[in-house]
Amino acid sequence: MDTSTLFPDLPDAARCWVHTAAEPMTEATAETLEERMEDFIEGWSSHGQSVTGRVAVLDDRFLVLAATLPNGSISGCGIDGAVHAIDEAAADLQIDWMPALHVAYRGPDGSVETVSRPTFRSRVEAGKITAETPVFDPSVTELGEVRDGSFEQPAGASWHARTFSIPQTA
Numbered sequence: 001m002d003t004s005t006l007f008p009d010l011p012d013a014a015r016c017w018v019h020t021a022a023e024p025m026t027e028a029t030a031e032t033l034e035e036r037m038e039d040f041i042e043g044w045s046s047h048g049q050s051v052t053g054r055v056a057v058l059d060d061r062f063l064v065l066a067a068t069l070p071n072g073s074i075s076g077c078g079i080d081g082a083v084h085a086i087d088e089a090a091a092d093l094q095i096d097w098m099p100a101l102h103v104a105y106r107g108p109d110g111s112v113e114t115v116s117r118p119t120f121r122s123r124v125e126a127g128k129i130t131a132e133t134p135v136f137d138p139s140v141t142e143l144g145e146v147r148d149g150s151f152e153q154p155a156g157a158s159w160h161a162r163t164f165s166i167p168q169t170a
Contacts, residue, residue: 003146007054007066012144014068015079018151019086020098020138021061022114029093030057036092037065040085046078053082061104061112062136066143098138103160106134106152117164124164131156131168 007014025033037055044051046069053067065082067074090097098104103120107113115123123129135155140146155166 003058003151004148006056006064006146007143010052010054010066010068010143012142012147014066014143015074016064016066016140016143016146017082017086018138018140018146019063019065019090020102020104020114020136021063022096022098022102024060024112025057025095027060029095030060033057033063033089033093033095036089037063037085040082040089041067044078044081046075047072051078059112061114062138064146066146104136104138105129105155106136112136120160121164124166129155129164129166131161131166135160 034055034057041051041053041055044053044067049069049072051067051069051074053065055063055065057063063086065086067082098114099116101117102114103117104112104114105120120129131154133155134152135158136152137150137158140151145151155161156168160166161168
């Protein structure tokens with residue numbers, strides 16, 4: 001997925017939150033989720049200032065919310081409001097989010113897979129996941145990180161290589 005031009009009207013420094021669905025979303029579910037979040041964004045404010053935000057569902061798995069506040073940063077209450085809106089929409093649409101300690105990666109067929117860390121480790125040990133396997137880092141905090149490839153990158157170039165002892169190719 002090419003994310004280099006995602007939300008072109010927002011700066012690289014825009015705050016970014018990624019929520020990973022445990023299972024692929026249908027097109028209808030993804031569209032409804034985006035619509036619900038766009039409705040939230042229209043009235044989103046922080047310390048009385050309107051927040052400028054954008055939302056997209058990528059690869060039927062990742063809800064990406066990016067936002068900026070001119071002349072300031074989004075308050076904790078503003079962030080809590082977004083989290084509440086995301087959780088409410090997900091509950092209504094029966095979307096379960098990936099557990100925090102799971103790993104998302106791109107399988108051989110190009111689809112996104114989410115597995116527990118022990119399962120990921122066993123797949124690395126079996127050679128099913130290599131340094132070239134694309135992995136995702138939903139802990140990115142700025143839109144620029146999504147755009148520059150830090151969100152999806154080869155496992156060998158990510159924290160996954162160190163944590164799971166992924167052998168580097170020659």
